[in-house]
Amino acid sequence: LALACDLRYAARSAKLGQPEINLGIIPGWGGTQRLARVCGLGFAKELILTGRLVDAEEAERRGLVNAVYDDGELRERVLEIASALASKSPLALAYAKEAVNLALQGSHEAALTQEASFFAMLFSSEDQTEGMSAFVEKREPRFTGR
Structure with missing residues (x-):
């Protein structure tokens, strides 16, 4: 298990x-x-x-x-x-986990392409906006998973 x-x-x-x-x-x-x-x-x-x-x-x-x-x-x-994990963006955690897992599957180039895709998807998410705002405002982010 x-x-x-x-x-x-x-x-x-x-x-x-x-x-x-x-x-x-x-x-x-x-x-x-x-x-x-x-x-x-x-x-x-x-x-x-x-x-x-x-x-x-x-x-x-x-x-x-x-x-x-x-x-x-x-x-x-x-x-x-x-x-600590629960305080992170659920979307970023999911994509990060999947991106790391790709290191053991398929080609390196395909994994890098997928990683870039995940990055782009996250960069347009509400969680990314909240994370950046929280950083600039020097406060803890409140992620929603969107």
């Missing part, structure tokens, strides 16, 4: 991996594909073929999680991150 998320955070005590091989099966629901895209083929094969679990620090070093927090502060830190 975590591999389907855009951002992943772990408590320091967490152990992560794909232990399905120990049960005579393979990771399902895209686990093999997502792990390879997140961490690279070599590390994905190591975890999937051995069933080895890694601690949170190794998971962070290998790109499996974005950050590791002490067990008692994980919830608070993740809520802070969620709050």
